[in-house]
Amino acid sequence: MDLAVVVLLQVIAAVASLVLISIGLAVIFGMMRVINLAHGEFIMLGAYAVIYATRWGVNLWVAMLVVAPIVVGLIGVVVERTVIRFLYGRMIDTMLATWGLSLLLIGAATMIFGNVTAGVSAPLGGVTIGEYQTSLYELVIVAIVTAVVLALMAVLRFTQAGLIARATMQNPAMAASLGIDTSKVYAVTFGAGAALSGLAGALISPLSGVVPTMGVAYVAKAFITVISGGAAIITGTLSASTLLGSLNTLATFVATPVIGEVTLLFAAIVLLRILPQGITGKFFRRAL
Amino acid sequence: MSSMLERRKVLKAAVAGAATAATGPWFIKDLYAADEIKIAGIHDASGGLDLLGRPMIDVLTMAVEEANAAGGLLGKQIKLINYDAQSNIQYYTQYATQAATKDKVAVVHAGITSASREAIRPVLKRFNTLYFYNTLYEGGVCDRNCFCTGSTPAQTVEKLIPYAMKKFNGKKIYVLAADYNYGQITSKWVKKYTQDDGGSIVAIDFFPLDVTDFGPTIKKIQAAKPDIIMSVLVGGSHISFYRQWAASGMKKQIPMASTTFGLGNEHVVVSPEEGNGILASYAYFHEVASPANTEFIKRYQKRFGDKAAPLTEVAAMTWHGFQLWAQGVKKAGTVDRMKVIEALEGGMSYEGPAGKSTIDSATHHDILDVYIGEAENKKFKLLQSFSQQKPADTAAVCDLKKNPNDNQQYIIDVKV
Numbered sequence: 191m192d193l194a195v196v197v198l199l200q201v202i203a204a205v206a207s208l209v210l211i212s213i214g215l216a217v218i219f220g221m222m223r224v225i226n227l228a229h230g231e232f233i234m235l236g237a238y239a240v241i242y243a244t245r246w247g248v249n250l251w252v253a254m255l256v257v258a259p260i261v262v263g264l265i266g267v268v269v270e271r272t273v274i275r276f277l278y279g280r281m282i283d284t285m286l287a288t289w290g291l292s293l294l295l296i297g298a299a300t301m302i303f304g305n306v307t308a309g310v311s312a313p314l315g316g317v318t319i320g321e322y323q324t325s326l327y328e329l330v331i332v333a334i335v336t337a338v339v340l341a342l343m344a345v346l347r348f349t350q351a352g353l354i355a356r357a358t359m360q361n362p363a364m365a366a367s368l369g370i371d372t373s374k375v376y377a378v379t380f381g382a383g384a385a386l387s388g389l390a391g392a393l394i395s396p397l398s399g400v401v402p403t404m405g406v407a408y409v410a411k412a413f414i415t416v417i418s419g420g421a422a423i424i425t426g427t428l429s430a431s432t433l434l435g436s437l438n439t440l441a442t443f444v445a446t447p448v449i450g451e452v453t454l455l456f457a458a459i460v461l462l463r464i465l466p467q468g469i470t471g472k473f474f475r476r477a478l
Numbered sequence: 479m480s481s482m483l484e485r486r487k488v489l490k491a492a493v494a495g496a497a498t499a500a501t502g503p504w505f506i507k508d509l510y511a512a513d514e515i516k517i518a519g520i521h522d523a524s525g526g527l528d529l530l531g532r533p534m535i536d537v538l539t540m541a542v543e544e545a546n547a548a549g550g551l552l553g554k555q556i557k558l559i560n561y562d563a564q565s566n567i568q569y570y571t572q573y574a575t576q577a578a579t580k581d582k583v584a585v586v587h588a589g590i591t592s593a594s595r596e597a598i599r600p601v602l603k604r605f606n607t608l609y610f611y612n613t614l615y616e617g618g619v620c621d622r623n624c625f626c627t628g629s630t631p632a633q634t635v636e637k638l639i640p641y642a643m644k645k646f647n648g649k650k651i652y653v654l655a656a657d658y659n660y661g662q663i664t665s666k667w668v669k670k671y672t673q674d675d676g677g678s679i680v681a682i683d684f685f686p687l688d689v690t691d692f693g694p695t696i697k698k699i700q701a702a703k704p705d706i707i708m709s710v711l712v713g714g715s716h717i718s719f720y721r722q723w724a725a726s727g728m729k730k731q732i733p734m735a736s737t738t739f740g741l742g743n744e745h746v747v748v749s750p751e752e753g754n755g756i757l758a759s760y761a762y763f764h765e766v767a768s769p770a771n772t773e774f775i776k777r778y779q780k781r782f783g784d785k786a787a788p789l790t791e792v793a794a795m796t797w798h799g800f801q802l803w804a805q806g807v808k809k810a811g812t813v814d815r816m817k818v819i820e821a822l823e824g825g826m827s828y829e830g831p832a833g834k835s836t837i838d839s840a841t842h843h844d845i846l847d848v849y850i851g852e853a854e855n856k857k858f859k860l861l862q863s864f865s866q867q868k869p870a871d872t873a874a875v876c877d878l879k880k881n882p883n884d885n886q887q888y889i890i891d892v893k894v
Contacts (some may be wrong), residue, residue, distance in 0.1 A: 193701060196700075200694055200697055203693055204691070204693065204694070207691065304586050308747070309717070309721065309747060311724070311725075311749045311751060311752060312721060312724075312725035314725075314726020315725070315727055316726050317727075322697065322701075323700065323726050324696075324697070324726055325722065325725040325726040325727070327725055328693060391670070394690075396691070396721065396725070397691075397718055397722055397725070398690040398715065398717070398718035398749065399690075399714045399715065399717035399718060404714070404715075405715075406688070407688040407689075407690055407715055408690075411837060433790060439693075439694050442694040442695070442698075443694055443697070443698060446683055446684065447684070447685050447686075447694070448657060449683055450694070451686065451689070456532050
C-alpha cells in the first residue's frame with residue numbers, strides 16, 4: 191500500500207517535471223511557431239541565476255521564483271529583439287539561428303562560469319510515507335508547477351493580454367489591422383516563454399549538477415513532449431507529459447532506467463505515427 | 479575526363495607543396511634539436527573531461543620543469559609538447575600520429591577514458607612510440623609498448639567492498655553504474671568481490687550518462703532495502719544522484735561506497751551533508767599524509783596557486799608515470815624505445831606522493847599502494863592503506879614475458 195502511494199507520487203512528480211521543462215518551449219512554439227533550439231540553454235541560465243543569486247546572499251526561494259525568471263525573461267526579450275524578430279515565418283532559419291545561439295550561450299557560460307559543476311543543496315529535507323521516504327522538495331515542485339499552469343491558463347483565458355496574445359497567435363494580419371502591435375506581443379510572449387524556461391532551470395538546480403552543457407539533457411525531452419502534445423499549448427503539454435511521464439516512471443519501476451527512457455521515446459514515436467498533429471491535433475481541439 | 483585530369487593535377491601540386499613545406503623546417507629543426515629530448519602529453523584541457531585533464535597536464539608540466547631545472551635527462555633538456563584533445567576521440571588519434579611521426583617524441587603520456595586509450599594505443603604501437611596511460615581503468619590491456627600506471631579493480635574494488643561491508647555491517651549491496659564499458663565491467667567486479675566476501679547483490683541498475691532524474695530509482699532502492707549502496711556513477715549529470723539521495727532523507731539510513739566519487743572532485747561540488755560518509759578507494763588521495771606528498775602538494779600549489787584543484791589519482795599517477803619513464807631512460811642511458819622498455823621491465827620502482835609504484839614486468843601495470851578514504855567536509859579522511867597491491871585482474875589474462883607480441887585489451891571474464 192505504501193509502495194502504491196509512493197509510486198503514484200513519483201508518477202505525479204515525473205509528470206510535473208516534464209511539464210516544467212516543456213512549458214517555456216510550448217509557449218514559444220505554440221504561440222509563435224518558432225522552434226527554439228536554445229531552450230536548454232535558457233534552462234541552464236535559470237540554474238546559474240540561482241547559483242549566483244544565492245552566493246550573493248539572496249534567499250533560495252526568492253532566487254528560484256523571482257530572480258531566475260526575471261533574468262532569463264529579460265535575456266529572452268533581448269534575444270527576440272536582436273535575432274528572432276527578423277526570422278518570423280522562416281522555421282528552418284529560426285532553428286539554425288537558435289541552434290547557433292545555443293552554442294554561443296554554452297561557450298559564453300563556459301568562459302564566464304567555467305566548465306565546472308556547481309550546485310545548491312535541495313531545501314526542506316524528506317517526508318516519511320509509511321516505510322518510505324521521499325523528498326519534500328519534489329512535492330513542492332508539483333505544487334509550483336500546478337500553480338504556474340493554472341496562472342497561465344487564467345492569463346490566456348480571462349485577461350485582455352491573454353485575448354490579444356491568442357488573437358495574434360490565430361491570425362497576426364487581422365490582429366495587426368485591428369490596431370494590435372504584434373511585434374510587441376511577440377517580444378513579450380518570447381520573454382514569457384524564456385522566463386518559464388528560467389523558472390524550470392531554477393527549480394531543477396537543487397536536484398542536479400549545474401554545468402554550461404546541462405541544457406542538452408533536457409532539450410530533447412522537452413521537444414518530444416511539446417511535439418507530442420500538439421497545437422494547444424497547455425492541454426497539449428499536460429496530456430503529453432502525463433502520458434510520457436507515467437510510462438517512463440512505471441517502466442523504470444518495473445524494469446530499469448534504460449528501459450524507462452526507451453519506453454518514453456518509443457511511446458512518442460508510436461504516438462506521432464498515429465497522431466501526426468500530436469494529441470491535441472485529434473482530441474481537446476478547442477482547448478488552450 | 480577533364481575533371482579527372484584536374485583532380486590529379488591538384489593532388490600532385492598539393493603533395494609537392496606539402497613536401498617542400500614540410501622538409502625544410504623538419505631538416506632545420508632536427509639540426510638544432512639534437513640537444514633536447516621531446517615528449518608529448520595528450521589530455522583533455524577543454525570539453526566535458528577537462529576537470530580530469532587539466533590537473534594531469536599541470537602535473538606533467540611541473541614534472542618536466544623540475545627535471546629540466548635539475549639538469550635535464552642524460553644531460554639534455556626535455557621539451558614537453560602538450561596537445562589538447564578537447565574531449566574528442568578523433569583528436570586523440572590525430573595528435574598521437576602527429577606526436578609520433580612529426581615531433582618524433584620519445585614517449586607519449588596520454589588518455590583519460592578507456593575509449594581514448596584504445597584509439598591511440600594502436601597508433602603508437604604502429605609507429606614504435608612508447609606509451610604511458612596514467613588513468614585508473616577496468617583492467618586487461620596487454621601490450622608491451624604500453625605502460626598502465628593507474629589502478630585497476632583488483633587493486634581498489636577488492637579492498638573497498640569488504641571494508642564497506644565490515645564498516646557498515648551489512649551484506650546486501652545495491653549497485654548503480656554508468657552505462658558504458660567502465661560501468662559495465664566494474665559492476666561485474668563489484669558483484670564478484672561481494673560474493674567472494676559472503677555478500678549478495680540486490681540489483682544492478684545502469685544509467686545513461688545524461689540521466690539526471692533518480693527519483694524512481696531512489697524509491698526502488700527503498701523497496702529493495704539493501705544494506706549498502708555502491709555507486710559506479712560517472713560525470714556531471716550523475717552528481718544529481720548524490721543530491722537527490724540526500725534530499726530524500728535516505729542518506730542517513732543507507733550508507734554508500736563508490737568507485738568514482740571524488741575522482742572528478744565530486745566531494746568538493748556537493749555539500750558536506752550530501753557527501754559526508756561516502757567511502758572511496760584509489761591509489762592516491764590529495765590528503766595522503768606522507769612527507770613526500772606534503773612536499774609535492776606544496777610545490778604544486780606554489781606553481782599553480784593555492785586555489786588549484788585538489789589532486790586525484792589521475793594526476794598523481796601522471797607524475798609517477800613520468801618519473802618511472804625518466805628512471806628507465808637513465809638506467810638505459812638512451813631514449814631508445816626497446817632499451818627503455820627493457821630497463822623498465824627490470825622491476826623499476828619509484829617512491830613518490832602516492833607511495834611506491836613498481837612496474838610489474840609481466841603485465842606492464844603498476845604494483846601500487848592503495849588507500850580507502852571517507853568523504854568529510856569536502857575532503858577525504860584516510861581510513862586505511864594497503865601497500866603494494868598487485869594488478870591481479872590483468873595478470874590473470876596477460877603475460878608479456880611469455881607472449882611479448884601480445885597486443886590487445888582482454889575483456890576479463892569475471893566469474894560471478
